[in-house]
Amino acid sequence: MKHALSLKIGPATFRIGSAWRQPVEALAALYADYPAPSVEVADFTVRLEPAGPLRRWLRPSIFITGDHGLADAAPMSLSHGLLAAEMGMNLQMALGWRRHLLLHASSVEKDGRALVMTGESGSGKSTLAAQLGERGWRLMGDEFALLDLATGMVFPFPRLVSLKNRAIDVLAAEVREDRMGPLLAGTAKGDIRHLVPNGDAIRRMDKGAMPALLLFPRFGHQTDVRAVGQGEVFMRLTQASTNYVALGEPGFDALTHFVRNVPARAIDFSSGEEAIALVERLWEEPA
Amino acid sequence: MSAPLLVRSLRDPGSVATLDAQGWNALIAAARAERLIGTLAFRIGKRTVPGAVRPILDDARLDADREARQALWEADRAAEALAGLDMPVVLLKGTAYAAAGLRAGQGRFIGDLDILVPREAMDPVEQALLHAGWEWVKDDPYDDAYYRQWMHELPPMIHAGRDRMIDVHHTVLPLTARQTPDAAAMIADAVPITNELCMLSPEDRICHAAAHLLADGDLAGGLRNLWDIYCLLDGVDAAALDERAARHGLRPHVRQAKRLAAALYGKGARLTAWDRIVAARLLARDGWGRERRKLLRFAFYLRSHWLRMPPAMLARHLFTKWRKGHRPV
Numbered sequence: 240m241k242h243a244l245s246l247k248i249g250p251a252t253f254r255i256g257s258a259w260r261q262p263v264e265a266l267a268a269l270y271a272d273y274p275a276p277s278v279e280v281a282d283f284t285v286r287l288e289p290a291g292p293l294r295r296w297l298r299p300s301i302f303i304t305g306d307h308g309l310a311d312a313a314p315m316s317l318s319h320g321l322l323a324a325e326m327g328m329n330l331q332m333a334l335g336w337r338r339h340l341l342l343h344a345s346s347v348e349k350d351g352r353a354l355v356m357t358g359e360s361g362s363g364k365s366t367l368a369a370q371l372g373e374r375g376w377r378l379m380g381d382e383f384a385l386l387d388l389a390t391g392m393v394f395p396f397p398r399l400v401s402l403k404n405r406a407i408d409v410l411a412a413e414v415r416e417d418r419m420g421p422l423l424a425g426t427a428k429g430d431i432r433h434l435v436p437n438g439d440a441i442r443r444m445d446k447g448a449m450p451a452l453l454l455f456p457r458f459g460h461q462t463d464v465r466a467v468g469q470g471e472v473f474m475r476l477t478q479a480s481t482n483y484v485a486l487g488e489p490g491f492d493a494l495t496h497f498v499r500n501v502p503a504r505a506i507d508f509s510s511g512e513e514a515i516a517l518v519e520r521l522w523e524e525p526a
Numbered sequence: 527m528s529a530p531l532l533v534r535s536l537r538d539p540g541s542v543a544t545l546d547a548q549g550w551n552a553l554i555a556a557a558r559a560e561r562l563i564g565t566l567a568f569r570i571g572k573r574t575v576p577g578a579v580r581p582i583l584d585d586a587r588l589d590a591d592r593e594a595r596q597a598l599w600e601a602d603r604a605a606e607a608l609a610g611l612d613m614p615v616v617l618l619k620g621t622a623y624a625a626a627g628l629r630a631g632q633g634r635f636i637g638d639l640d641i642l643v644p645r646e647a648m649d650p651v652e653q654a655l656l657h658a659g660w661e662w663v664k665d666d667p668y669d670d671a672y673y674r675q676w677m678h679e680l681p682p683m684i685h686a687g688r689d690r691m692i693d694v695h696h697t698v699l700p701l702t703a704r705q706t707p708d709a710a711a712m713i714a715d716a717v718p719i720t721n722e723l724c725m726l727s728p729e730d731r732i733c734h735a736a737a738h739l740l741a742d743g744d745l746a747g748g749l750r751n752l753w754d755i756y757c758l759l760d761g762v763d764a765a766a767l768d769e770r771a772a773r774h775g776l777r778p779h780v781r782q783a784k785r786l787a788a789a790l791y792g793k794g795a796r797l798t799a800w801d802r803i804v805a806a807r808l809l810a811r812d813g814w815g816r817e818r819r820k821l822l823r824f825a826f827y828l829r830s831h832w833l834r835m836p837p838a839m840l841a842r843h844l845f846t847k848w849r850k851g852h853r854p855v
Contacts, residue, residue, distance in 0.1 A: 256814050278547065278576065278577065278578040280554075280578040280579055280582075281578075282581075282582060284551065284814060286814055286815070288816070305815070306554075306555060306815065337585040337589065338585065485589070485592060487592055487595075
């Protein structure tokens with residue numbers, strides 16, 4: 240395609256092709272500190288194509304596809320090209336990755352052990368992970384946690400953190416301006432700005448960690464901590480995984496092992512500072 | 527174009543040894559787009575490939591294994607649902623190849639479950655499937671009526687619990703097509719796979735695949751269908767096949783399919799001008815996995831409708847679909 244770029248994020252490599260210059264330039268700027276892929280054979284191809292015959296020039300809009308695509312994916316405005324590229328990569332992972340059990344979860348690491356947080360969009364898991372990543376934890380990823388089928392370790396997928404709406408200002412106040420991407424106003428999920436993970440997160444993106452705690456965060460409620468039974472954890476994680484069914488028995492075994500060995504809590508909170516204090520407290524508690 | 531690279535790699539898997547990273551990217555993208563990545567992985571087997579390629583091929587084989595397992599389970603469920611009807615359930619296409627362990631099934635992507643049943647049994651089959659948890663997909667009355675009146679199959683159904691589609695055929699081409707294959711003979715000569723399931727005879731398998739590729743549809747995904755044909759031809763008596771094709775009114779299609787299969791996947795063949803046009807359509811895929819040759823593809827899209835129905839009916843059909851907002855490209 241006319242404009243192209245290769246990226247390596249955690250264990251996965253992507254070849255991104257675009258009909259327009261802008262999305263590739265935006266990606267190149269924000270992923271500048273990531274190591275270049277050592278081999279150029281990509282696990283996945285992402286394509287950003289014009290959504291119709293005239294849509295390259297006239298009210299340009301992007302159809303996101305690639306090796307794996309959704310026929311009914313909604314086209315996106317070229318001004319949201321960076322988001323389109325990120326969604327394209329997520330789509331390939333969600334539909335095509337088979338080397339780990341993929342959990343729709345954020346994760347951070349401290350002292351060689353990982354904290355995994357899963358929940359719906361808007362639960363606060365992304366923001367919380369990003370904030371912890373600036374407070375002595377290593378950010379492993381805000382979107383997917385990769386559970387190794389053989390060892391039970393969690394591996395990072397530290398793509399750009401996608402900050403939405405109110406979370407934008409929270410993080411923008413904490414990090415250097417050059418780690419923040421452009422403001423993408425009025426996307427399907429509201430305003431979005433991307434955050435480049437810090438140097439530690441990028442340098443150690445191949446290093447896994449044993450999971451030590453699973454949290455189900457929920458933003459916007461009175462502070463509360465509840466135990467969650469293993470049966471419920473299992474069911475919720477099957478729903479949070481995009482490749483659980485595709486992996487078959489090894490996926491079941493890995494998930495069962497995770498559920499049996501990692502303590503789980505549901506936490507409610509009404510502010511970021513509250514959530515951080517809660518996480519630090521639960522992390523220090525003996526399981 | 528990278529479809530020719532895909533074809534060459536399937537024909538001669540040893541040739542991948544010369545590929546550089548760009549070549550691999552193009553090959554993998556085309557193979558995924560044509561849904562031949564599992565077949566390619568199977569063909570390449572244990573040959574030495576770059577370190578980054580190996581896990582991609584291993585993943586593709588894993589996916590193909592799962593596809594086959596799911597397909598066989600669907601076939602088993604359908605057989606169970608139809609057991610009371612005392613009639614043969616003939617598996618078609620991918621599920622049949624997988625169930626019988628045919629070479630065409632190795633690494634093959636399998637989408638829907640396709641079965642062939644006698645036309646007079648369509649009503650009880652439909653009732654039995656509905657009773658066993660399958661439900662309608664199409665909610666448009668025009669589409670539903672169109673299927674029932676003119677097509678060779680029931681409107682597609684999906685299983686509510688397992689989310690898998692079933693296509694119930696009573697013959698192998700739409701009723702409006704020029705050719706009228708002898709479906710009763712196909713069912714009568716079907717060969718058993720298990721106690722409950724059977725598949726078409728070796729000659730009929732090729733007739734069906736050739737009809738599907740060349741007398742129906744717009745050749746989208748045709749490289750995979752042609753690979754099926756290439757594999758199915760292995761060991762089939764040419765005279766018996768020709769005779770059988772004539773009986774179904776498919777002799778030109780089967781002969782063309784043989785020429786194309788030999789030209790693309792085998793030892794080569796003399797191609798007619800029309801063969802070359804079809805081959806150009808089949809190979810319209812670039813190194814990013816995109817479809818190219820837009821005009822040629824559109825011409826084949828028009829042809830697929832032309833094959834399917836007489837002109838006045840076609841005009842009415844296209845007008846109805848257009849009013850409902852359907853656009854071809």
